[in-house]
Amino acid sequence: MSGPEERKVKVNSLAELPAAIEPGRDLWPAIQARLKSAPLSQAPSRFTRLRWLAAAAMVASVAVGVWIGRDLWPLPSSGTGAPPLTAQHPLTEGAAVNAAYMSDPRYRRERAALMKSVQAQLETMPPQTRAKVAASLAAIESAKKDLENALGKDPSNALLQELLINTYQDEMRVLTDVHEAGDAGRGI
Amino acid sequence: MRITYQLMACLVTLVASAAAAATTFDKQVDAEARGVVEISNTSGSVEVSGWDKPQVSVHAELGGAVERVEVTSEPGRTLIKVLVPGHSWGDGEAKLHVQVPKGSELHLSTVSANANVSGVLGVQRLTVVSGDVVTEIAGADLELKSVSGDVKVRGHGQSARLYVSSVSGDVHLEHGAGDLEISSVSGTLAVTLDSARLVRARTTSGDLRFEGKLTRAASFEATSVSGDLKVRAPAEGGYSYDLSSFSGDIDNCFGAKREKSGGVGHSLSGTLGDGAGHVRLKTMSGDIELCDRS
Numbered sequence: 001m002s003g004p005e006e007r008k009v010k011v012n013s014l015a016e017l018p019a020a021i022e023p024g025r026d027l028w029p030a031i032q033a034r035l036k037s038a039p040l041s042q043a044p045s046r047f048t049r050l051r052w053l054a055a056a057a058m059v060a061s062v063a064v065g066v067w068i069g070r071d072l073w074p075l076p077s078s079g080t081g082a083p084p085l086t087a088q089h090p091l092t093e094g095a096a097v098n099a100a101y102m103s104d105p106r107y108r109r110e111r112a113a114l115m116k117s118v119q120a121q122l123e124t125m126p127p128q129t130r131a132k133v134a135a136s137l138a139a140i141e142s143a144k145k146d147l148e149n150a151l152g153k154d155p156s157n158a159l160l161q162e163l164l165i166n167t168y169q170d171e172m173r174v175l176t177d178v179h180e181a182g183d184a185g186r187g188i
Numbered sequence: 189m190r191i192t193y194q195l196m197a198c199l200v201t202l203v204a205s206a207a208a209a210a211t212t213f214d215k216q217v218d219a220e221a222r223g224v225v226e227i228s229n230t231s232g233s234v235e236v237s238g239w240d241k242p243q244v245s246v247h248a249e250l251g252g253a254v255e256r257v258e259v260t261s262e263p264g265r266t267l268i269k270v271l272v273p274g275h276s277w278g279d280g281e282a283k284l285h286v287q288v289p290k291g292s293e294l295h296l297s298t299v300s301a302n303a304n305v306s307g308v309l310g311v312q313r314l315t316v317v318s319g320d321v322v323t324e325i326a327g328a329d330l331e332l333k334s335v336s337g338d339v340k341v342r343g344h345g346q347s348a349r350l351y352v353s354s355v356s357g358d359v360h361l362e363h364g365a366g367d368l369e370i371s372s373v374s375g376t377l378a379v380t381l382d383s384a385r386l387v388r389a390r391t392t393s394g395d396l397r398f399e400g401k402l403t404r405a406a407s408f409e410a411t412s413v414s415g416d417l418k419v420r421a422p423a424e425g426g427y428s429y430d431l432s433s434f435s436g437d438i439d440n441c442f443g444a445k446r447e448k449s450g451g452v453g454h455s456l457s458g459t460l461g462d463g464a465g466h467v468r469l470k471t472m473s474g475d476i477e478l479c480d481r482s
């Protein structure tokens with residue numbers, strides 16, 4: 001309590017003040033110990049909070065983007081007229097174009113080209129293989145419809161969105177695999 | 189006189205039939221111990237085995253429609269190709285028996301030919317359309333793509349990078365180890381790994397059955413739309429798990445209770461042991477079952 005009393009001493013000029021006031025004890029060991037014991041995560045800085053906010057905003061915008069993008073894809077039930085893909089109803093060029101759900105023109109182009117090529121290859125395959133591949137592509141088509149229907153009931157479901165994107169990717173993988181497999185018969 | 193003509197006609201027919209019937213082909217060429225061997229056959233079968241000789245040996249039984257077998261050798265590479273006129277699939281069978289240096293890297297492509305590979309220790313890249321594949325792997329990488337054929341892979345517990353994809357064929361992998369990426373649309377995936385560091389599995393309507401020990405800090409992710417995911421995976425150091433399904437059931441053998449998520453669907457998450465690794469299983473309508481015991 002003596003400190004405040006001492007500060008009440010009248011000072012007429014800065015020159016009267018001491019150049020430095022040394023603390024009564026060495027404070028550094030205690031400061032160092034606290035710095036060492038406190039993990040960085042326990043002291044969230046403003047920067048850290050902003051970084052998390054930015055990440056959350058980014059995730060939210062991606063999710064919104066995916067959802068808006070999904071709304072832009074014409075659903076199979078919206079009158080595209082694409083017949084179901086089965087062994088009895090193999091791919092047609094029209095179906096290939098109508099089945100392009102994604103809004104990205106490059107994706108649409110590549111998918112349509114692959115569909116056309118795969119259709120040509122399917123016709124040269126043994127009938128049993130053709131039927132199996134057509135059944136698998138139909139399974140993908142059915143999975144997409146199921147996912148889209150489920151998303152209709154629960155539009156913000158991240159699991160369904162992820163599975164739908166996976167299914168689109170799987171379809172492209174299958175088309176690419178079948179396309180590449182077509183070269184197997186032509187040798188090395 | 190008439191009988192003589194008939195006999196001659198029979199003889200001509202027999203000779204013609206014999207000419208059209210299967211012929212055999214044999215060739216042996218020098219090859220490097222760790223060279224690449226590329227084999228292409230449209231239909232029939234391909235049997236490849238590894239041996240200790242620095243040579244590639246080809247024996248083939250050829251159907252009438254097969255034009256010829258080409259075997260070419262260049263430094264580090266041997267090419268074996270069955271040529272069928274018209275390049276039409278499934279036209280002209282050839283039964284190939286090929287022996288290669290056991291350290292060879294094998295590139296094999298077939299359409300409807302079945303393939304059987306054994307004793308090859310190098311990298312294998314196998315592409316099959318509708319034939320079935322049976323292969324044996326050692327510690328080298330495997331890339332296997334099948335469209336509708338069934339696949340059987342047998343390992344010896346040696347770590348490798350394994351990539352297997354199938355459209356509609358079933359995949360059966362046993363005694364693998366290391367990193368695995370496996371996918372199928374409608375085929376069943378039945379996998380047993382002696383030790384797994386990284387597993388990525390994806391199906392559309394096919395089921396996944398996995399059994400294997402996860403290494404410390406392993407990562408396991410599997411998704412399916414309507415297929416069931418059944419995973420039995422003990423792990424050194426345990427793992428955190430995150431299971432979610434939109435309309436499928438979630439079950440486990442360690443007594444954890446599932447919770448309902450904010451929206452439609454179910455999820456179950458938690459930690460086993462130290463939580464060193466992680467397991468994520470997701471389906472739309474397929475059931476999920478996780479067990480940390482083998």
